[in-house]
Amino acid sequence: AQRVTQPEKLLSVFKGAPVELKCNYSYSGSPELFWYVQYSRQRLQLLLRHISRESIKGFTADLNKGETSFHLKKPFAQEEDSAMYYCALSGGNQFYFGTGTSLTVIP
Amino acid sequence: NAGVTQTPKFRILKIGQSMTLQCTQDMNHNYMYWYRQDPGMGLKLIYYSVGAGITDKGEVPNGYNVSRSTTEDFPLRLELAAPSQTSVYFCASSLSGEKLFFGSGTQLSVL
Numbered sequence: 001a002q003r004v005t006q007p008e009k010l011l012s013v014f015k016g017a018p019v020e021l022k023c024n025y026s027y028s029g030s031p032e033l034f035w036y037v038q039y040s041r042q043r044l045q046l047l048l049r050h051i052s053r054e055s056i057k058g059f060t061a062d063l064n065k066g067e068t069s070f071h072l073k074k075p076f077a078q079e080e081d082s083a084m085y086y087c088a089l090s091g092g093n094q095f096y097f098g099t100g101t102s103l104t105v106i107p
Numbered sequence: 108n109a110g111v112t113q114t115p116k117f118r119i120l121k122i123g124q125s126m127t128l129q130c131t132q133d134m135n136h137n138y139m140y141w142y143r144q145d146p147g148m149g150l151k152l153i154y155y156s157v158g159a160g161i162t163d164k165g166e167v168p169n170g171y172n173v174s175r176s177t178t179e180d181f182p183l184r185l186e187l188a189a190p191s192q193t194s195v196y197f198c199a200s201s202l203s204g205e206k207l208f209f210g211s212g213t214q215l216s217v218l
Binding site for chain 2: 004006009032034036043044045046049086088090093094095096097098099100
């Protein structure tokens with residue numbers, strides 16, 4: 001069965017520190033993986049997708065098929081990174097979301 | 108650029124009442140989705156559509172109905188509202204099942 005797991009509900013880091021938001025998935029086929037972000041009082045929006053292998057706002061995520069993980073990383077956290085982050089999997093015309101991680105960057 | 112528009116933004120219903128959550132998009136997207144977001148539970152897919160006239164159930168369809176008579180509109184109908192349907196509802200669209208564009212959400216309380 002398809003499943004996306006984000007083990008941390010809350011994560012706090014200091015400004016300038018590295019940050020890693022964990023995401024593990026299970027899917028029987030070849031999924032597409034995404035990270036979506038919701039800033040305060042804004043809509044959910046796409047942050048990045050594994051297939052494009054790009055860095056957005058300093059964030060990167062590598063798909064590890066062996067560990068079925070798609071962790072989101074940034075080497076130096078900024079205050080504006082404080083938001084809710086959702087890992088998502090696309091397969092069979094559907095999107096499956098994790099429970100989200102609320103990131104707080106402490107000044 | 109309107110994108111995905113949801114109405115209303117807030118609504119309070121009494122148990123047993125019915126209502127329709129409206130969703131419209133102006134991007135000519137084929138795919139549209141309805142999600143509900145409960146605290147600590149992430150987003151759960153209620154229904155989705157891959158084109159006008161085609162709808163399909165998601166993970167949590169019970170108590171809801173949808174229709175897709177046009178490409179632009181994808182209303183979600185709640186019949187006989189129950190407290191368990193208290194949630195934040197999000198509509199989203201996608202051109203071909205890739206990047207999702209979300210509406211601003213509808214906060215629904217059933218009392």
